[in-house]
Amino acid sequence: MSRAMVAAAPHRVTLLQWVRAHLFSTWSSSVATLAIFYFAWITIPPLIEWAVVRAVWSPHSASLCRESGQGACWAFVADKYRFILFGTFPADQHWRPALVIAILIALYALSSWRGVRRSSLVVLWLTGLTALGLLMWGGLFGLNYVDNERWGGLTLTLLLATFGIALAFPLSILLALGRRSDMPLVRWLCISYIELIRGVPLISVLFMASVMLPLFLPAGVSIDKLLRAQLAMILFAAAYLAEVVRGGLQAIPRQQEEAAQALGLTYWQRIRYVILPQALRISIPPLVNTFIGFFKDTSLVVIIGLFDFLTTIKVSLTEPAWTGFGVEAYLFAAIGYFLFCCPMSRYSQALERQNAPGRGVPMLREN
Amino acid sequence: MTYRSRLDLTAQLLANKNMTFLHRRHPRAIIYQGLLAAAVGLTAWYFISNAVENLLARHIASGFGFLTREAGFEIGETTFLSYNAGDTYLNALAVGLLNTLHVATLSIVFSTLLGVSIGLARLSHNWLLAKLAAGYVEVIRNAPLIVQLFFWYAVITESFPAPGEALSPFPGVFLSNRGLAFPVIAAGTPLKLDYPVLSGFNFSGGALLSPEFAALLLGLSLYTAAFIAEIVRAGILAVDRGQFEAAYSLGLNQRQVMRCVILPQALRVIVPPISSQYLNCTKNSSLAVAIGYPDLVSIANTSINQTGQAIEGIAIIMLVYLTISLAISGFMNWFNRRFALRGIKP
Numbered sequence: 001m002s003r004a005m006v007a008a009a010p011h012r013v014t015l016l017q018w019v020r021a022h023l024f025s026t027w028s029s030s031v032a033t034l035a036i037f038y039f040a041w042i043t044i045p046p047l048i049e050w051a052v053v054r055a056v057w058s059p060h061s062a063s064l065c066r067e068s069g070q071g072a073c074w075a076f077v078a079d080k081y082r083f084i085l086f087g088t089f090p091a092d093q094h095w096r097p098a099l100v101i102a103i104l105i106a107l108y109a110l111s112s113w114r115g116v117r118r119s120s121l122v123v124l125w126l127t128g129l130t131a132l133g134l135l136m137w138g139g140l141f142g143l144n145y146v147d148n149e150r151w152g153g154l155t156l157t158l159l160l161a162t163f164g165i166a167l168a169f170p171l172s173i174l175l176a177l178g179r180r181s182d183m184p185l186v187r188w189l190c191i192s193y194i195e196l197i198r199g200v201p202l203i204s205v206l207f208m209a210s211v212m213l214p215l216f217l218p219a220g221v222s223i224d225k226l227l228r229a230q231l232a233m234i235l236f237a238a239a240y241l242a243e244v245v246r247g248g249l250q251a252i253p254r255q256q257e258e259a260a261q262a263l264g265l266t267y268w269q270r271i272r273y274v275i276l277p278q279a280l281r282i283s284i285p286p287l288v289n290t291f292i293g294f295f296k297d298t299s300l301v302v303i304i305g306l307f308d309f310l311t312t313i314k315v316s317l318t319e320p321a322w323t324g325f326g327v328e329a330y331l332f333a334a335i336g337y338f339l340f341c342c343p344m345s346r347y348s349q350a351l352e353r354q355n356a357p358g359r360g361v362p363m364l365r366e367n
Numbered sequence: 368m369t370y371r372s373r374l375d376l377t378a379q380l381l382a383n384k385n386m387t388f389l390h391r392r393h394p395r396a397i398i399y400q401g402l403l404a405a406a407v408g409l410t411a412w413y414f415i416s417n418a419v420e421n422l423l424a425r426h427i428a429s430g431f432g433f434l435t436r437e438a439g440f441e442i443g444e445t446t447f448l449s450y451n452a453g454d455t456y457l458n459a460l461a462v463g464l465l466n467t468l469h470v471a472t473l474s475i476v477f478s479t480l481l482g483v484s485i486g487l488a489r490l491s492h493n494w495l496l497a498k499l500a501a502g503y504v505e506v507i508r509n510a511p512l513i514v515q516l517f518f519w520y521a522v523i524t525e526s527f528p529a530p531g532e533a534l535s536p537f538p539g540v541f542l543s544n545r546g547l548a549f550p551v552i553a554a555g556t557p558l559k560l561d562y563p564v565l566s567g568f569n570f571s572g573g574a575l576l577s578p579e580f581a582a583l584l585l586g587l588s589l590y591t592a593a594f595i596a597e598i599v600r601a602g603i604l605a606v607d608r609g610q611f612e613a614a615y616s617l618g619l620n621q622r623q624v625m626r627c628v629i630l631p632q633a634l635r636v637i638v639p640p641i642s643s644q645y646l647n648c649t650k651n652s653s654l655a656v657a658i659g660y661p662d663l664v665s666i667a668n669t670s671i672n673q674t675g676q677a678i679e680g681i682a683i684i685m686l687v688y689l690t691i692s693l694a695i696s697g698f699m700n701w702f703n704r705r706f707a708l709r710g711i712k713p
Contacts, residue, residue, distance in 0.1 A: 022494035029493040036495050185400040189407065196685075199692040201650040203664055204684045211677040215421045216414040296511035303657055310514060326521025334510040334518060341509035364601055364640050365508060365594065367647055 062321040073325045077332050080316040087152015087307045096135045096143070097155040103128050103135075104158045112347050129166070132159070148226050152307035154336070156226075160298045160308065164233040165241075165291055171234065172241030177271065179246055190242075197239035202300050205232045210304040229301050237294050240366070244290050248283035249275065282355065285363055288348035292341050293367035299337070309336060418678065427675040434460070440669055442661045444577055456670050463666030464687060470583055470662065471649040477588035478648065479641075482595025487625075489600050500596065507593035513654050515590060520582035520658045530565055539563065547576040579660035583652070591648045595641060602637035603629060635703075642699030646692050653688075663687060 024030045054071030056064050059078035064070065077084070086097040107128045110116050116124070136159070139145040151159070178190035197205065209232035214222065223231075252275055260270040280287075299310040307315070313333050317326055345365075352363045422429055434457040441452050442462055446469040450462045488500035507515070524544050528534065533543035539562045541548040548563035548570040563570040576584075606629050614628040655662035664684055671680035 022492070025492055029491075029496075032491070032493050032496050036499060183396050183400050185403060189403070196689070199646075199689045200685045201653040201664070201688060203653045203656065204681060204688065207664075207668065207671075207677075207684070208681050211671060212681055215418045215677060217421075218417050219421060219424060292509070296509075299511040299513050300654070302513065310511070310517075314517070324525055326517065326525055330514055330518035330521055333514045337511055337514060338506065338509045342505065345505070345509055364597055366643065367594070 065325065072328050072331075073322075074328060074332075076316070076322050076325050076328055080312075080322070083153060083316060084309065084312045085153045086155055087312055088150045089146060089152065089155070090144075090150070093138075093144070093146065096138070096146075097151070097153075100132050100135050100155055101158060103131060104162060108344075125166075129162075148224065151226070153312045154309045156307060157295075157298050157309040160230060160233060160301065161291075161295045163230060164237050164298070165294060168234045168237035168241055171238040172245055173276070175238060175242035176245035176249060179242065180249060194239045194242050197236055198243070202236055202297055203303055205236045206300060206304050208232065225304070226306060229304060229306050233294070233298065236297075237290075240290050240293070241287065244283050244286045245279065247286065248279035248281075251282055252278050285348040285352040285355065288344055288351070289363070289365045292344050292348075293365070295341060295344075296337060296367070309333065425675070429676065429678070431679055433670075433674045433676055433679070438670070438673075440673070442666065443659075444580065444661065456674075459666050459670065460663065460683065463661060463663035466660070467649075467652055467655070467662040467664075468691075470580065470587065470655065470660070471652045473584055474587040474591060474648050474652065475645050477584070478591035478595055478644075481588060481592035483599050485592060485596035486599025486603070489596060490603060504593045504596050507590055508597075512586065512590045512651055513657055516582055516586040516654055516658050519586045520578060523578040523582055530570060533565070533570075541565075541570060543570075544578065545570065545575070546578045546581050549574055549576075577660075579655070579658050582658055583655050583660050587648060587651060590651070591644060594644050594647070598637055598640045598644065599633070601640075602633035605636045606632045638699060638703045642696060642703075645699070646695050649691055649695065650688060653684075 023033045050071040052071075054069065056070055056073050056075045057078060058064075059075055062073075062075060062079070065073035065075055082091070082094060085101070086094050089097050107125060110124060111121060134140060134143070136151060136155075137146060137148070175190050175194060178186045179194065181187045181190070206229060209228040210225065213228055213231075217223065256274055256278065257270060260274040265273070298308060301308050302311045302314060305311070310333055313329050316322055317329050322329075348363070419429075435455050437453055438456045438459040439452050440459070442450055442459060444466070445462045446465040448458070448462050448465060450458055485500045485503060488496050489504070491497045491500075523546070527542055527544045530541070530543040530545050533541040533548070535541050539550040539560070541563060550560040550562045551574045563575065610628055610632065611624065614624040619627065652662060653664040656665040656668060659665070667680045667684050671677050674680075
């Protein structure tokens, strides 16, 4: 309320007035302000000294890090950054995964930009994903073949998240439609699948893919570890996405479907041309939120030993030179994930504000 | 015939005047479902027959008989139950389940307290406090929980001093790389506290939270709190502004407005999403396996590795979490009904 009063004031607000209105408006507010200042005074200077002033930056100074009086050991990151970004991809070919990371970031940025038309986006994504496959596997146009066991690091995290969502999305639409179907068997199957997956932790689904799935395949047939994990992530994400899509479907007025029916459209025509375009448009902000959760969840593959961004960091820490620098390493990991998740979170908040301006009630993120 | 089905029929008649048996709605639905059932059944049969064959070829037993066999591994910490390596798998899994419930319950309590405070702080008139709370939510929500768990575990085991030079923020409370030692009420003597004492390389007496447990509890509580804070904020913002104004005009002060007018209304918006956060918190406690706290998943995983009975082990994990999920949502539904508006159906 005080903010509104200040904004409505006819004269320009001076700094002093702003400070009084926002930091010292009441006794309790003043106490809180002073407490925060005091807390900042005792924590921030030592933190800066540790993280910047006394930090060790040069990549070959593992021993320097261990001398007393040294701050954060960023040398760890400087030394291991190639492994953390690209895994064990052949060193002379590192430009390939680097290009893959650049393409993926560009695709995400373009998708969130309004200037690009939807039809051209589809073309862009298809070309982009084909290029990714070519760059990662190689085997064509003079690029030598690289087995997917050597993919890793940030590249793998981005690939797991992107392909996971891209393939889970169509499945989730089917599940959401199935959940609203008139056919009891279809509805019942979809509900049990969605609720089963949402009721158990992702780890159990990953365990299922890594230790149980091989038992279910005929002797002699095996699916590699990466594909199994990707499959588990797709099946997991589909259940969560299905609930988001269902939310969008439920928001479409009944009359839309009835009008489409009266026009003589078949079920799939109604879904394709009338219902889904409207339902998906309003689901974009929650879909982005689900994607953020999913992006973070890809880090769980560390438990089944896939070399993603987090695993490469964890494995680097087991080298004798770098043991004991977990605080710096995981701080770096958190910053890495944050750099991807924060823009996405901002994007979905901005979309939400455009869709419902002035309401001010934030949309909730599940995870 | 209902309006809807009549409309449906008209639409179909318009689309195709010469409908055969297969074009009519009911027979078609039955055929589709029959095909679906057959596909699901065949897939299941295919998987099961493969599994039976594979298990035979690998000489892996099936069924839950292994539960009564001796587990043969030690468990670092237990809640309420005593356990040693000679006990059965069933005992080991029970210890794991209690550990899961222990850490999940405490995390739910702490994250609720912290989350409500941060949610209220985000709505504070104090700009600095509001921004600080917003920053907390943004930072915590945008990094994976597992990274945060690794981080806190590293902070405890790497940055804290050895027990010999333990930090002691309060008398009798010691923070070291062996965890947090604190006094507890001695058994049988309600007024006497049992203090932790340094003996050798670790503390004896009192209670000791292991680094694994402390990191899990800390990480899980801080993480869940960020989500609860947003729920609380959204709930309060969802209350109509007129309610604030009316309450203030009655002469209530800020605390009274919150307590008597806003929070009771906000609670109805808050409870459903918060119950799903409690579920998430419980499911997220399974990340314990990554930092070596012996929760249910971690012990089931060890059992799977020892016995090879992956199907049974994963079935147990899933069954337990599904039961917990159902129990929590059942409880929260009851709670919600109790606090929902009486007599007014939305």
